[in-house]
Structures are given as structure tokens and as C-alpha cells.
Amino acid sequence: MEKFLALPLFWGAAIVLGFLVVWILSRLTNGKVKVDLYAAINCFLFFALIFNIYSALTKETLYFITVFVIAGILYFRIKTNERWI
Numbered sequence: 001m002e003k004f005l006a007l008p009l010f011w012g013a014a015i016v017l018g019f020l021v022v023w024i025l026s027r028l029t030n031g032k033v034k035v036d037l038y039a040a041i042n043c044f045l046f047f048a049l050i051f052n053i054y055s056a057l058t059k060e061t062l063y064f065i066t067v068f069v070i071a072g073i074l075y076f077r078i079k080t081n082e083r084w085i
Helices: 002-028 037-058 063-081
Strands: none
Touching: 002 037, 037 063
16 A cells, blocks of 8 residues: 555655756746746656666666666657757
């Protein structure tokens, strides 16, 4: 039962953390960075990409599959909307 609740709480906390990071970036750049769900999810995906690259280099090479998937998603999102964050 605890595992059932832990996963949605983790995803919710990760997206809230993404919002906080983007909000701080927006404040530091005087509002040039938009604060929305798109930016929060991209921020979370960049954190996941960094973590998976680290895991792939130190632990197992199977993490490279996840690295390629996340990089592909980010590339597609960046090319379609022309926004990094």
C-alpha cells in the first residue's frame, strides 16, 4: 500500500520542484522565462536526463536506453515549441 502512494507523491513532488526551479529562474531573469506546466515538465526531464546519464556511466549501461528516450522527448519538445524551458 505504501508503494502505491509513494509513486504518485514522487511524481507530484517532482513537478512541483520543476515549478519552483522555473519560478526562481523567472524571478532571476525579470520575467523572461515563462512559468507554466510546459516549463516545469521540461525542467523535470532535464533533471531526469542528468540523473540517468550519471547512472549509465557509473552503474549499468541499460540506463542509456532511458537517456536516449528522454533526450528524444526533449529534442521533440524543443523543436515543436522552440523553447528550452
